[in-house]
Amino acid sequence: MPSRRALLSVSDKSGLVDFARGLAARDYQLLSTGGTARALREAGLDVVEVAEVTGHPEMMEGRVKTLHPAIHAGLLARRDRPDDLAALEAQGYGAIDLVAVNLYPFRETVAEGDVPVSRAMEKVDIGGPTMIRAAAKNHRDVWVVVDPSDYDGVLEALDGSDGEGLRRRLAGKVFRHISAYDAAVAGYLEGESDAVGFSVDAPAGRTLRYGENPDQPATFHPLSVERDGVAALEQLHGKELSYNNILDLDGALLALAPFAWSPRPAVAIVKHTTPCGLAVGDDLATAYARALATDPVSAFGSVIAVNRPVDPATAEALSELFVECVVAPGYDPEALEVLTRKKNIRVLVAPGIDAPVAGEPAEGWAGDAQGGVRPAARFLASHSLRPEPRAFRSVYGGVLVQAPPQPPFYTGRTDGSWTVATKRSPTEAEWDDLRFAWAAVFGVKSNAILLAGGGATLGIGAGQMSRVDASRLAVMKAGDAKLDLSGSVLASDAFFPFRDGVDAAAAAGVRAIVQPGGSKRDAEVIEAADEHDIAMVFTGRRLFRH
Numbered sequence: 001m002p003s004r005r006a007l008l009s010v011s012d013k014s015g016l017v018d019f020a021r022g023l024a025a026r027d028y029q030l031l032s033t034g035g036t037a038r039a040l041r042e043a044g045l046d047v048v049e050v051a052e053v054t055g056h057p058e059m060m061e062g063r064v065k066t067l068h069p070a071i072h073a074g075l076l077a078r079r080d081r082p083d084d085l086a087a088l089e090a091q092g093y094g095a096i097d098l099v100a101v102n103l104y105p106f107r108e109t110v111a112e113g114d115v116p117v118s119r120a121m122e123k124v125d126i127g128g129p130t131m132i133r134a135a136a137k138n139h140r141d142v143w144v145v146v147d148p149s150d151y152d153g154v155l156e157a158l159d160g161s162d163g164e165g166l167r168r169r170l171a172g173k174v175f176r177h178i179s180a181y182d183a184a185v186a187g188y189l190e191g192e193s194d195a196v197g198f199s200v201d202a203p204a205g206r207t208l209r210y211g212e213n214p215d216q217p218a219t220f221h222p223l224s225v226e227r228d229g230v231a232a233l234e235q236l237h238g239k240e241l242s243y244n245n246i247l248d249l250d251g252a253l254l255a256l257a258p259f260a261w262s263p264r265p266a267v268a269i270v271k272h273t274t275p276c277g278l279a280v281g282d283d284l285a286t287a288y289a290r291a292l293a294t295d296p297v298s299a300f301g302s303v304i305a306v307n308r309p310v311d312p313a314t315a316e317a318l319s320e321l322f323v324e325c326v327v328a329p330g331y332d333p334e335a336l337e338v339l340t341r342k343k344n345i346r347v348l349v350a351p352g353i354d355a356p357v358a359g360e361p362a363e364g365w366a367g368d369a370q371g372g373v374r375p376a377a378r379f380l381a382s383h384s385l386r387p388e389p390r391a392f393r394s395v396y397g398g399v400l401v402q403a404p405p406q407p408p409f410y411t412g413r414t415d416g417s418w419t420v421a422t423k424r425s426p427t428e429a430e431w432d433d434l435r436f437a438w439a440a441v442f443g444v445k446s447n448a449i450l451l452a453g454g455g456a457t458l459g460i461g462a463g464q465m466s467r468v469d470a471s472r473l474a475v476m477k478a479g480d481a482k483l484d485l486s487g488s489v490l491a492s493d494a495f496f497p498f499r500d501g502v503d504a505a506a507a508a509g510v511r512a513i514v515q516p517g518g519s520k521r522d523a524e525v526i527e528a529a530d531e532h533d534i535a536m537v538f539t540g541r542r543l544f545r546h
Helices: 016-025 034-042 050-054 069-076 082-091 106-110 117-122 127-137 148-158 164-189 243-259 284-294 312-318 333-339 375-380 428-441 467-480 500-508 522-531
Strands: 004-010 028-032 098-102 143-145 234-237 266-271 274-280 302-306 323-328 346-349 391-395 398-402 449-453 456-461 488-492 510-515 535-538
Touching: 004 016, 004 034, 004 127, 016 028, 016 034, 016 098, 016 148, 028 034, 028 050, 050 069, 069 082, 069 127, 098 127, 098 148, 127 143, 127 164, 143 148, 143 164, 148 164, 234 333, 243 266, 243 274, 243 302, 243 323, 243 428, 266 284, 274 284, 274 428, 284 302, 284 312, 284 456, 312 333, 428 449, 428 488, 428 510, 449 467, 456 467, 467 488, 467 500, 488 500, 500 510, 500 522, 522 535
Parallel strands: 004 028, 004 098, 098 143, 302 323, 323 346, 488 510, 510 535
Antiparallel strands: 234 346, 266 274, 266 302, 274 456, 391 398, 449 456, 449 488
C-alpha cells in the first residue's frame, strides 16, 4: 500500500503521464477526477477516483466533486499537530501530500470572442482554486503544482532531503495564478474584453528605490505566473535592481535573443535599453572584447548579457569596467568570486539560455510542442508558450498590447524571403556579416543603422529622427573607436526613403547592405547601390523598436 497520496486534476495535460509515472515510482497513490483519471488509466496507471475517497458521487455535471472535507482536511492537516492527525483518523480521512491542478481554461474560452456569459461561467473553476489555495496554505507539508514546467523539478526534489524552499516558491506561484485568473474573470464580467488574460498578478508589486528619476515612485509587477523574461532572473549578488536596471535588462535580453542558436559565444552590451556593442567570438572573452571595442565610452555603466556561462577570463575583463548588471546562464565559481569583489555589481542568472542550442528555429517559433521553439530562444526573447503571447507597453493613462517581436535568429543560414536587389550579389563573407548585422540591429532603437564586420558591431546609430543622421552617427562612432569600415556591411531596421543614406554608407567604406525594402523610391536607392558597387539585400521585414 503506497504511503503517500497525490491528487491530480488538470485541464492542461502536458507532461501529466510522465509526472504521474514518476510519482507512482516514488510510492505515491494517485487520486484523480474525470478526464484526468481517464488519461492516466489509458496510460496504464492505477488511479483512485476522488468519489471513492469522499464517498460521494460527482454532482451537477462535475460542478461538485472535490468540495468535500475528505479532500480539504487531507490537504490542510498539519503533520506536526497530533490533534490534526487525530481528527483525520477519527473521520476516516487520509492525508494528501501533493496536488497538481491547473484551472479550467476560462481565458482561452472567452478569447474566442462573442462568448455567452452562460458558457463563460461554466469555465470558471471553483474546486481547483479551492484545492490549490488549501495546499499552498499548508505548503510546509503539501506539494502544490500549477505549472507543468515544474513537474521535473518536483520529482527531483522528492528524491532529495529538503524541498522546503521549492515548496514555498510553488505556493507563491499558486496565489499569483489565482490572482491572474480571477482578474480575467472580473475583466470579462465588467465588459473589459481587452483585460482578459492581462492582469498585474502581484497587486502590491515589488517596491523599487525610485523610477526613472528620484522623484518618481515605482514598483515592478510580473505579468505572468510563468515568470518570463526579467521576472525569471535570479540575482546572486549586488544591490537591488532599479527601475532603469530592469528596463536595460529587458533590452539586453532582447538584443541577445537572435543569438539563441548561435554556435559561437555572443555578448550584448546595452546602455539606455539599446546595444552599444554586440559581437560573437570563438570564446566568451573574445566576444566581450570585440563588443566592447565598438563603443567603450558608452559601455561605462552598462548592462551586459551573454549566452554562455561566465568563465574566469571573461570575469576578469568585466571587472575592469564599471558595469551595472551582468546576466548569464551561469558562472564558474572562480568567475563569480572575481565579480563579487565589487560590492554593487548586480550578478544575475538567466536559466535556460545556455547556448549552443541544437537545430534551427522552425516556422512559428513562438509555438509550442510542435517543435517551434527551444528553451533558450523562448527565454531570451522573453516569451512563453501561452497560446497568445503578448508584449505590453505602458503609456500615461493606458497600456498598449501587441504580439511580441520575432527575433531574426543568427543561425548561419539566410531567411528564404531575402532577395538580392542589386546587380552584385554579396560574397560569402558579406553574407555572413549581413546575417550578423540583421540579427544585431533587432535590439537597436529606431531609427537604427548598424555597421558590422567579422561578427562584431563597428558602429551603431540609434534613436535618431532621420535615417541619414543614424548613418552619420554610426560612422562617427566607428571613427571615435578607431575601427576600420572598409569592407563593412550595414543593416537598417527600415527602408531607406532616399539614396542619401546609401551614398553616406559608400563614402564610409560599406560594401553590402541589408534592409527591409518597400520604399516608393527603392529603384533610386538600388541605383545608388549599383553606382557604388554595393550589394544590397531586401528582407521584406521591418524591425522598428520604439
